[in-house]
Amino acid sequence: MKPFTYARPDEASDAVAALVADPDARFLAGGTNLLDHLKLGVVEPSQLVDVNRVTSTEITELDDGTLRIGAGVANSDLAADSRVRRRYPAVAAAILAGASGQLRNMASTGGNLLQRTRCPYFADATTPCTKRSLDEACSAREGWARYHAILGASESCIATHPSDLAVALVAVDAQVQVLGPDGARTIPIGEFHRLPGDDPTRDTVLEHGDLVTAVDLPAPAPAVTNSTYRKVRDRASYAFALVSVAAGLEVRDGVVADVRIALGGVAHKPWRATTAEAALRGRPATDEEFRAAITAELEAAEPVESPLGGNAYKIPLVTGTVVSTLRGLAGGTS
Amino acid sequence: MTTTIPLSITVDGEQRDLDVDPRTTLLDALRERLAVTTPKKGCDHGQCGACTVLVDGRRVLSCLTLAVAKDGADVVTANGLAPDGGSHPVTEAFLANDAFQCGYCTPGQVCSAVGAIDEARRGMPSAATADLAGDDVVLDRAEIAERMSGNLCRCAAYVNIVTAVEEAASR
Structure with a gap:
């Protein structure tokens, strides 16, 4: 070091x-x-x-019903907060699906959003990686690509974002409070993380010196109160996602009134499934509709074929996970 | 040359003062500088849990903690869990249930179990908690396995570790 x-x-x-x-x-x-x-x-x-010493470890409720989470709040304290558990169950469930008890006691809310990809080539300084240096090539495209992106990737990078929390925050429309050299500003979580494009060294839109000070959860809509997080991984605990889904659903008279779907493990950022959401609003809350909607979302998928293991398996895995999760939120067996 | 930074921490009830290079992890400060070898270095990357200690009452990984960032902290290793050098109920439960083989991971397992039992008593949920909105946690075997998943045991003494934690939690 x-x-x-x-x-x-x-x-x-x-x-x-x-x-x-x-x-x-x-x-x-x-x-x-x-x-x-x-x-x-x-x-x-x-x-x-x-x-x-400069980031809040408090969770406070603002006058408009927003729950403001200080950037220094430990992941374990965020997941244990009774307001978070009852009003934003997907957020609590996402945190608890990640890391270990020790790590959740240490990791901060702000840091969770800023963690780097677990692409093995990024973590191995002896292998080329465009995310470490734009002068290098991507090792994953021709390498071990099992954990990698199927949506929104670029020629230069197929890494995925590893945070579980961030996926749930996208589904509940959180806002990130940032203090920068020119003062404070608010960034919607959906615009916080980037796709790799031609500069995969940048995971987020933050500039050098920007400090995350808080994450705001807006007063929960019914589809947020009825939300959950489902993570599929290689072992039952303490592993990163192959794919994950943060979903929320409001059904009225059998019809989808509101739906939130965010996907983890599929892209360089948490992937808000806007195509699937639009396809579902106003439609019957049935397995057939859920399947058709996520299938439409995944038409843009570009799985990686690699001699060391590709990731085409993620398409049926995401499909089944989304259908099952929405079925559970609609009151069926998930 | 890097300048060292003065650091004062309490380790197993005893105040210790030292100067550390900013790069020093809490684990290396304990083992290499203070000769407190109870926490073990397994992976040194936060994947195995062998270095688990309690810092200000919470279980953390000392290998991923910078010592300088913990100035003034109260650090407790598996050796300092019970007052006056006695034996902690979790340690006794590990002994009574044969919850180890080689023992290398055991100090981390014991500290993690103490932290996990405390978290459950305070109503903190886990991924195995059926009712996320509820206030009470029942530490059944599935809950214990989930809450202890950050501690690997290469001898695979898991079955007895879960039994030991179950027994200690019920006392």
Whole structure:
């Protein structure tokens, strides 16, 4: 590990200023992903700016019913909050589907959104990776692509975003509060993460020095209160998603009044299934309609064929998982 | 040369002062600087749980924690769980139920179990909790397996580990 200096400011503006003054400085929150990358040589910062004194660890309810989650709230505390569990069940379930008890105690809300892909070539500094350096090539396209993207990928990168929480936040239309060099701003979660395009080094729209200060959950619509998260993985616990679904459903008189579908493990960002949602609104809440809607969404899928294992299996896996999850939310057996 | 940073932490009830390079993990500070070898280095990447300790009462991975970030913290290893060097009920349950073979993962398993039992008593849910909106957690075998999934045992003593945690939680 290359040497770095350590700073622990008492004001958020000082933390932002420290990064602005040093292009190679990084924020440190829970550290669960960053420490791993420091050891692997994936990142080599000059300075770590500890933000644990400047990010809130409180969850507060605003006058308009918004639930504001401080960026420093531990994942385990977020999942345990009774308001989150009752009003936004997909959010609590998504957190609990990820990592381990120890990691959830350490990982912060802001850091969860900013974790990097688990593409094995990204984590292995001895293999080429466009996400580490635009001068290199993607090793996954011709390599071990089983965990990789089927939607929205580019020639340069087929990595997926690993966060479970972020998928649920997309389904409930969360807003990310950011403090940057020019002041505070709000970014809808659906616009927070990027597709790789020709610059896969950037996972989000944040600029250097932007600090996530809070995540806002808007007052829950009925489809958010009736929501859940379903994750499919290689083992029953403590594994990243092959695919996952955050879904919410409101049915009136047998007809879909409102539906939210966000997919994990399929793209460089949490994938809001807007085509499927549009196809379902106003339609009967039946398996046939659910299947037709997600099939329409996945027409854009471009699975990777690779000698070391491709990912075409994700298309039927997403289809079945979405149908089953929506059936459960409609009152049937999931 | 990197400048070192002064650090003061409590380890198993004893205050310890030292200067650390900012790169030092809490695990390395404990083992290599303070000769507290109870937490073990397994993977050193947060995948195995052998380094689990309690920091300010919560179970965490000491290999993914920077020591400098924990100035002033109360650190408890498996050796300091019971007051006055006594034996903790979770440790006793591990012994009574043969919940280990080689023992390398055991200090991490024990600390994790203490943390997991405390989390369940405080009503914190897990992925195995049937009613997410409920306030009570029943620590059955499925709950224990899920809550302990961050602790790997290469001897695969899992069946007895779950029994030990079940027994300790019921006391």
